[in-house]
Amino acid sequence: MSGTATLSPLNLYQLRRTCGTCSLSELCLPMGLLRSDMQRLEELITPRGPLNEGEHLFRIGDPLRVLYAVRGGFFKSYLVEPSGREQVLGFHLPGELIGLDAIWPEKHQCNAVALNTASVCELPYAQITDLSRQVPGLQHSMLRLLSKELALSHALAGDFSAEERIAGLLLSLSSRMKARGYSETQLTLSMSRRDIANYLRLATETVSRVFARFEQDGLVNVDRREVTLRDMEKLGKLGRCLSIE
Amino acid sequence: MSGTATLSPLNLYQLRRTCGTCSLSELCLPMGLLRSDMQRLEELITPRGPLNEGEHLFRIGDPLRVLYAVRGGFFKSYLVEPSGREQVLGFHLPGELIGLDAIWPEKHQCNAVALNTASVCELPYAQITDLSRQVPGLQHSMLRLLSKELALSHALAGDFSAEERIAGLLLSLSSRMKARGYSETQLTLSMSRRDIANYLRLATETVSRVFARFEQDGLVNVDRREVTLRDMEKLGKLGRCLSIE
């Protein structure tokens, strides 16, 4: 469990509040900024947390006041259709920005909720865009992040089989965890089977069955929410199309 | 056919090349800009056309040099999966921007092709972002357009039945045509059944069958690519979730 230590609530307060010393700065909004520009960004940022599991960052219709950068913990974003059905849009790891889809029309288009104990940085939207006018790199970062999210959403939209979707999700989580310094083969899923199924547009039963089949075929080991990726090559063949980043 | 006259090649050259007098300016990138700012934007823009049906604007991997604003005609964007399968990402009407998903990583992520004779405005990306630093409204427009595309992509990702998807597409086209001054009930589909099917993640046969069923139930009249929407209310009930804008 030492691998996930910095995600635990105990350590949240030990994280420095400056981007300059934040281990996530190379993944997050300040990515690639000059030191001096990064300092100007830091002044706008307010840390917030800890949030408990199930606590919401924002809800559909809330006015866009701040964007959020995940600092620790996992989030999911989801929308609620008129029918009442939920639709999970994504899972958000430390270093990732949440709320970008609210820029038009300045209201949040989805809900965002913590999947476990978590903390974030608040980035006041108006001030960030002001600053981004003076700091070209920042402007580009914003556009880049939005553009990337769009590409991801496009990739997910294709019609893939249940196995491809699940392999894709596992690979995506794996590479994102690796980029954050964790093991790329030992994953702890923070989300329920229902969230996974909903995100991938499958039934929870199908997720269970595919996990079981993957285990039988030696692709993974699954123990509740602990997953070990055993055959990255085969997983890669299955999930290639779906793993951006 | 007079309703679609301004989309025909003959009239392309009669369109003024300035945003200020372009009938699309309220839908397009310059939306909401001051007159003086709009003029600065105009100076960056190069008109291009006519493009013939099947001619590509750009292809996957092309470096991002310019963004394109559709001036006349229809485009589709699509990507090609490693397996060789095509995946239609969207249809683009006059006034809409194409190429936004190339901002990260500065290479086009998809192909864009004219569905009929068409023309565009070229917006040099580097200069647009430079200008957007001085013109806050422009920066916001860029973010807004990207954010909107993201919301649309999210909406399309849900698991909807074939009927809901097709109703949603018809409604989306209807409202977008209406915003451009055309009839909201008389549509001329510029895309083939295969493109529609591919875009909606269905089989072409399913599209045929749903069109037939809709016609039988009095929701629409279909004659090849001419579609008349007859019962907007029922269509709305079916497709509500899918029609953003």
Added chain:
DNA sequence: ACTCGCAACTGACGCAGGTCAACGCGAGTA
């Protein structure tokens, strides 16, 4: 008028994955 080619339509059939129901299991609670 004829063929050729392609887009669109239709019917028969099969299957991936959804639905429904039963059950196991761990975590709380008392």
Added chain:
DNA sequence: TACTCGCGTTGACCTGCGTCAGTTGCGAGT
């Protein structure tokens, strides 16, 4: 220990849509 509650798993069954194959109809070229 027993009782509940939610999550996850498994099996039996069902169905919407994909696949395949065949037909129709329009436009272009000769």
